[in-house]
Amino acid sequence: MSMNLAIVGCGGMGLRHALGYIELLDKSESFKLVSVCDPYYDSAKHVADIVYKSTSDRPRIYTDFSEMHDQENLDAIDITTNTLSHHSIAISAMKRGIHVMTEKPMAVTLKACRKMKEVSEKNNVVLSIAEQYRRDPMCRFTKALLDSGIIGDPSFAVKLSVGGGIELPHNTVWRSKKNSAGSMIIDQGVHESDMIQYLLGDIQTIYSETKMVHTNLYLGKINPILAKFYEHRSDEYPEDKNFIQADQEDTAFAVLKMKSGVIVNFVTSYASIGISNGVNTIQGTKGSMAFVYGRTGNPPKIYIIGKDEPLSEEEMLSAVPDWKLDELTAKFWGSNRMxxxxxxxxxxxxxxxxxxxEELARSITGIEKHEVGPDIGMKALALPYAIFESGLTSNAIEMSEVINGNISKYQDEIDSNLGI
Incomplete structure (x- = not known):
């Protein structure tokens, strides 16, 4: 019997999750999408219409979250709103015994994350964080190769992501506001943070310098790949749409020390005009690896001592003869090894x-535990906030102190403004 699911938030990510639900129906009937909710009726209707065209079942449309709770017999909700409301929606649902999957970042601050975890445990409900990058088959392949020792012991890594400019990211206002955890250092940075920790383990210390380069951001063109997801959604633009005043840092240069001893140079900026660049490399005692974060289908590129050319795909697969994708991923990709x-x-x-x-459904029914729960979700968010905390104080920051709330000066203003 299918469990009743609702998608809360029908902007770009809400549409993408609706398409994910449609994809799921080809393999599983774990969930039935009974309702969608968004404060903008037209956005919710757009998502509901797309689901109806593909499934012949139209989800009921709500513009008020509390009303949906009262009217629907929900087993789980999928939160795809802006980060600002993740914690309040999740906590409200979990107190009613409803299981939750929320998009990354887990919440607007670490204090909000800790409250979500506490409510989840108290009410014995699943709280899963939708962190996609690590799940991609090529990221799994990268992890297997790194763990095989093919490049020896990792010694240092470089993660550089520079782009953006003066245009508003995805033309979404909240992505420019501190109170919404809007900086791309957070919104994109949690992906990169999770991947660094997935590949290299826990972070011990962070030192950073941060800066806000552009205070005025302008509406621009959305990336064509993303436009098909985001163009339908509504946003609260000011009357003067010529520019949005940003109030959160857009540039960070950080050095991380992993508990393993690996040093990571972590550079990210959404303020570069005209020039974009990305580097993701891990250097080891026997070689080096360049990798991508997923959804490209591209494998890592590996160089080892004694070979001038990178290893071929066949050589990389031979290096991990026992590696296979998990059963669930293999089901959707059609193979357990690639x-x-x-x-x-x-x-x-x-x-x-x-x-x-599907992993959420299996966790709810006790088949298997979900991979990315509150602890991993908090670690992913803790790195961007540790970067901000260090940039604010010009001190090296212990990662654990940010996770447990002992260091929170940068976040205190947000928590105070939002009553967290």
């Missing part, structure tokens, strides 16, 4: 979301 895949971004995207939903 060195690359070919599919458009949007196809890989909906498969990964379908996997997250």
């Amino acid at each position: 060195g690359h895949y070919n599919m458009p971004f949007e196809v890989a995207d909906k498969k990964l979301i379908a996997i997250e939903l």
Whole structure:
């Protein structure tokens, strides 16, 4: 029997999760999407219409979350709102005994995350964080290769992501506001944070310098790949749409020390005009690895001592003869072992979301525990906030002190403004 599911938030991510639900139906009837909710009726209707066209079942539309709670007999909700409301929606649902999957970042601050975890445990409900990157088959392949010792012991890593400019990210206002955890250092940074920790383990200390380069951001063109997801959604633009005044740092240069001793140079900026660059490398005692974060289908590129050319796909697969994808991922990709895949971004995207939903269902029914719970979700968010905390004080920060709330000066203003 299918469990009743609602999607809360029908902007770009809400649509992507609806497409993930449609993809899931090809493999599983774990959930039935009975309702969608968004304060903007037209956004909710757009998502409901797309679900109806593909499934012949139209989810009921709500513009008020409390009304939906009262009217629907929900087993689980999928939160795809902006980060500002993740904690309040999740806590309200979990107190009613409803299981929750929420998009990353887990919440607007670490204090909000800790409250979510506490309510989840008190009410014995699942709280899963939708973190896609690590689930991609090529990220799994990268992890297996790194763990095999093919590049020896990791010594240092470089993570550089520079782009953006003066345009508003995805033309979404909240992505420019501190009270919404809007900086791309957080919104994109949690992906990169999770991948660094997935591949290299826990972080011990962080030192950073941060800066806000552009205070005025302008509406611009959305990336064509993402436009198909985001163009329908509504946002609260000011009367003067010429520019949005940003109030959160857009640039960070950080050095991380992992508990393993690996040093990571972590550079991220959404303030570079005209020039974009990305580097993701891990250097080891026997070689080096360059990797991508997922949904491209591209394998890592590996160089080892004694070879001038990178290892071929066949050589990399031979280095991990026992590696296989988990049963759930293999079901959606059609194979449990591969060195690359070919599919458009949007196809890989909906498969990964379908996997997250099915994993949520399995966790609810006790078949298996979900991979990314509150502890991993908090670690992913703690790095961006540790970067901000260190940038504020010009001191090195212990990662554990940010997770447990002993260091929170940067976040205190947000918590105070939101009554957390």
